[in-house]
Amino acid sequence: MTFEGQEQALxxxxxxxxxxxxxxxxxxLSLPLPASPARAKGFAGRLxxxxxxxxxxxxxxTDFPTCELKTLPIDARGRPRESTFVCHVLxxxxxxxxxxxxxxxxxxxxxxxxxxxxxxxxPFAERRIGCAFLWVMSPAQETTLRDDYxxxxxxxxxxxxxxxxxxxxxxxxxxxxxxxxxxxxxxYGLDDGPVAVLPRAFYLRxxxxxxxxxxxLDASAGSTTAP
DNA sequence: TATTGATCATAT
DNA sequence: ATATGATCAATA
Numbered sequence: 001m002t003f004e005g006q007e008q009a010l011x012x013x014x015x016x017x018x019x020x021x022x023x024x025x026x027x028x029l030s031l032p033l034p035a036s037p038a039r040a041k042g043f044a045g046r047l048x049x050x051x052x053x054x055x056x057x058x059x060x061x062t063d064f065p066t067c068e069l070k071t072l073p074i075d076a077r078g079r080p081r082e083s084t085f086v087c088h089v090l091x092x093x094x095x096x097x098x099x100x101x102x103x104x105x106x107x108x109x110x111x112x113x114x115x116x117x118x119x120x121x122x123p124f125a126e127r128r129i130g131c132a133f134l135w136v137m138s139p140a141q142e143t144t145l146r147d148d149y150x151x152x153x154x155x156x157x158x159x160x161x162x163x164x165x166x167x168x169x170x171x172x173x174x175x176x177x178x179x180x181x182x183x184x185x186x187x188y189g190l191d192d193g194p195v196a197v198l199p200r201a202f203y204l205r206x207x208x209x210x211x212x213x214x215x216x217l218d219a220s221a222g223s224t225t226a227p
Numbered sequence: 228t229a230t231t232g233a234t235c236a237t238a239t
Numbered sequence: 240a241t242a243t244g245a246t247c248a249a250t251a
Contacts, residue, residue: 034236041235042244049244056238073246083230085245118246166231176232177242185241199241206229 007066007110007134014052014114014132022116023125025051033125043124044116045071061103067110067134072209073118074130080209081118086202088177090187091164092195094153099146104172104202108145111135113212133216141171144208148172171208177201 001009017025022044026033029050034040048071054063062068073081087103099105115130137145148169155164166175177199184196 038247039235041246042237045244046237071245082246085243088242120247173231176234179234181233201243
């Protein structure tokens with residue numbers, strides 16, 4: 001089967017989960033439901049990876065041969081509640097690696113988004129899965145993301161590591177990603193030698209993924225009400 | 228209340 | 240110790 005065929009089959013499989021609850025899915029997969037959501041941050045993501053057959057296999061750029069899987073927590077108004085983690089990044093890499101060669105771009109080229117109901121008041125077991133959609137990065141969207149990446153790398157290149165924060169980036173931002181704020185990892189500096197830096201990661205802003213959800217809704221509405 | 232900075236779990 | 244799965248919670 002072609003990659004395209006596999007991807008379409010995967011999309012259909014994912015869409016078949018629409019309306020199911022996390023509780024039902026967990027029971028079918030014999031996964032225990034965590035008691036406290038606060039202590040189970042990645043639960044929905046791991047559950048859906050199992051449901052869709054993502055196997056642990058490092059060295060691959062994305063979850064599936066053609067795309068990356070991301071759950072998307074949706075609030076009562078139908079908007080993403082949180083930013084979306086993309087990948088780990090060390091600040092000096094931002095300068096050394098071009099956007100085109102970056103792990104971030106590889107992850108974001110094609111993403112299978114799986115919206116999940118996620119009001120804080122709603123128990124895990126009752127949260128419903130929404131309609132999956134495949135996002136393929138458009139040239140315009142890539143321009144936005146590349147611009148953010150370039151601005152971020154410019155800031156690092158200028159030696160502005162201290163003033164660096166999550167306010168940079170229209171769609172793509174960089175935030176801490178560590179067990180706690182005291183973590184430091186050894187990175188290789190630009191001019192000076194090795195430096196100890198707080199590990200960080202790329203995230204897609206919720207405002208950006210909200211657009212992707214809207215586009216997907218428009219597309220599905222258009223296909224069912226076409227004249 | 229939206230966003231930033233901090234944190235939690237699991238696996239390698 | 241690093242990477243992936245994210246969401247929590249203090250702050251602006």
